[in-house]
Amino acid sequence: MNGYNFAYLDEQTKRMIRRALLKAVAIPGHQVPFGSREMPMPYGWGTGGIQITASVLGPADVLKVIDQGADDTTNAVSIRRFFARTAGVRTTTRTAEATVIQTRHRIPETKLREDQILVYQVPQPEPLWRLVPSRAETRRMHALAEYGVMHVRLYEDIARLGQVAISYDYPVMVNGRYLMSPSPIPAFDNPKMHRMAALQLFGAGREKRIYAVPPYTEVRSLDFDDHPFRPARAPQACILCGATDSYLDEVVTDDRGGRMFVCSDTDYCAGRRAAA
């Protein structure tokens, strides 16, 4: 594409972002500030994830972009086309074929490999933001590993509702040290982060923070010994492929209460149907 550098960002910017990524990988779960650039899409549309993808992409990479698990939503299509035009890289919808996967709010069902990178789009990187209004105070709490207030939040849920009522963006403890927001993925996806073989990178463009979970890192969802983490899931099978172990989207079919459940991960569902 004329007038643009490979993957849109200039090399100095990529270098700056890569330095932030190195620091993030060296301190799993720790939020690293970075100089988020002006992108051709506004804040709230994945600019953090896009900047990370732009910085790690090379000509030989194969890129997959998903939005809530689907390759064919407007956003996923836009971003995939953006990189096709500015980087000229091969794109795919098959998880197994991709080397870089950018995702909004889901982790693919297909188990990822060591040679893959998962880039998450993050709206709010601070896991304590609802509990502690001061950023200076949350920085101090992270530095001193003072996370009692988050456990109090979980305690309150159990006291009031009988269980922890966090269904997405469920806080996790990374490498036994940092409290991290996994981005608004469903709690159902949290276990996939634990000791994942792929490198996980997180970018928040508006908040200007980057963090990372290196391969095979311990990631534990917060819970109590007598109320262990057990995310709820619709007790259904996917109506298209019959899978009982994937995260399902609920699709309303009529105005008389009719509904059906289908796999959120479109590639996973298609793969199963093809194999059947």
Next chain:
Amino acid sequence: MSATLLSARELSFAFGPIPALRGVSVDLWPGEVLAVVGESGSGKTTLLNVLLGRLRPDAGAVWYRDEAGHLADVHAMAEPELRRLHRSDWGFVQQDAKASLRMAVSAGGNIGERLMAQGARHYGNIRAAAAEWLERVEIDPARIDDLPRTFSGGMLQRLQIARVLVTHPRLVFMDEPTGGLDVSVQARLLDLIRKLVSRLGIAVVLVTHDLGVARLLAERLIVMQGGRVVEHGLTDQVLDDPQHPYTQLLVSSVLQ
């Protein structure tokens, strides 16, 4: 300084040109209650803040002896260490309970927080400890899930005390714990503090302007005026046989 729990030596502190502490020395032994008495401007609040480690003195030092007998300079501690101390071995009961409690968190959550901050991860145990402490401070344990918004002033103060004592601190600082409460409520609170302190063997630094409170709770007393300790001794010594003119003025001013 043999076996003292907390020792301060020659503390001086000035707010710009205004001296708030002048050469103040204090000793506290394990399990004893020391009252710091003085009127506004006496320096007693500044002394409290320096002892707590919140204000760094211009001169002098504050030493704390932990359970292992190891003596540490409070102001030389790294911040994480001092914060850990405040969460575990030390406690601070403030005059305004609302400033210390989390008003949007249930009574049980408020009491359990210090336990969770120390790594307690069993919901049932945390809840049981919270219920036990509600009983100890004479709040109906059935209110464990109620928000502090629904509590009276006296109950808030008792909830604060439970929140502070749940980790069995060895040293508790109290700043006018009965200030602003109705007289009958004060009496109940003082009796509770008295019982808990003696039963748990807690050392207390009690800052108050109320001589009646000091007489009821404290064994030892220091009188502050203009940033200096003008008199010190056993509570009955200072209040029944005041030597310093200011102490005599204070004692004679108390309404009988």
Next chain:
Amino acid sequence: MIAASGLAKSFTLHLRGGVRIPVLDGLRLEVRAGECVVLSGPSGVGKSTLMRALHGTYRLDGGRILVRHRGTMTDLAVADERTILEIRRETIGYVSQFLRVVPRVGARDLVAEAAVAHGMDEDAARVRAEALLARLNIPRRLHLLPPATFSGGEQQRVNLARGFIARRPVLLLDEPTASLDAANRRVVIDLIREAKQDGAAIVGIFHDEEVRAAVADRLFAMEPLQDAA
């Protein structure tokens, strides 16, 4: 036993222009174990002052007060604060004229506290407290009530129970029978006699002739000092 010598005590009233009132000057008093010495003299001569000095409440201008505490002879006049508290818990008991009323604590528990401070087990202390209150004719129904609403005589008897419940080698009694009727005065006489038999050294101020005659082994007459400027 308790031995005081060279006691000097004066009061400087700063609110009255610094006027100095000497009360004790070079006073000497020795009380042996099992002996009861009664302080006598006109009102204002310093009997209560002497008592309070022996208890460590009034700080002296000079002199020594020797008492055997934990096996060693200790001078109360120069002892540090914690030692004085120890001495009061274990060695010197004090029955004053005024009951320090603690809000909400019942009479029995108030008395039991004094024994627990001395090292007695809580349950045993409560049993002992009840027995002593009964002996002093405080009816059972009052045992759990806080003494704030008791009559003067009832309060005084609670005070006495507090003073006599634990066996201390030295006992200071300041007008112990002031508000009591004849029957209760006799109970107090018995208590004092029992304490003496236990080996306590007792210093007392009694205005009541009957009690004085019944318990005093010796009178210690005090005389007013010459007026100072």
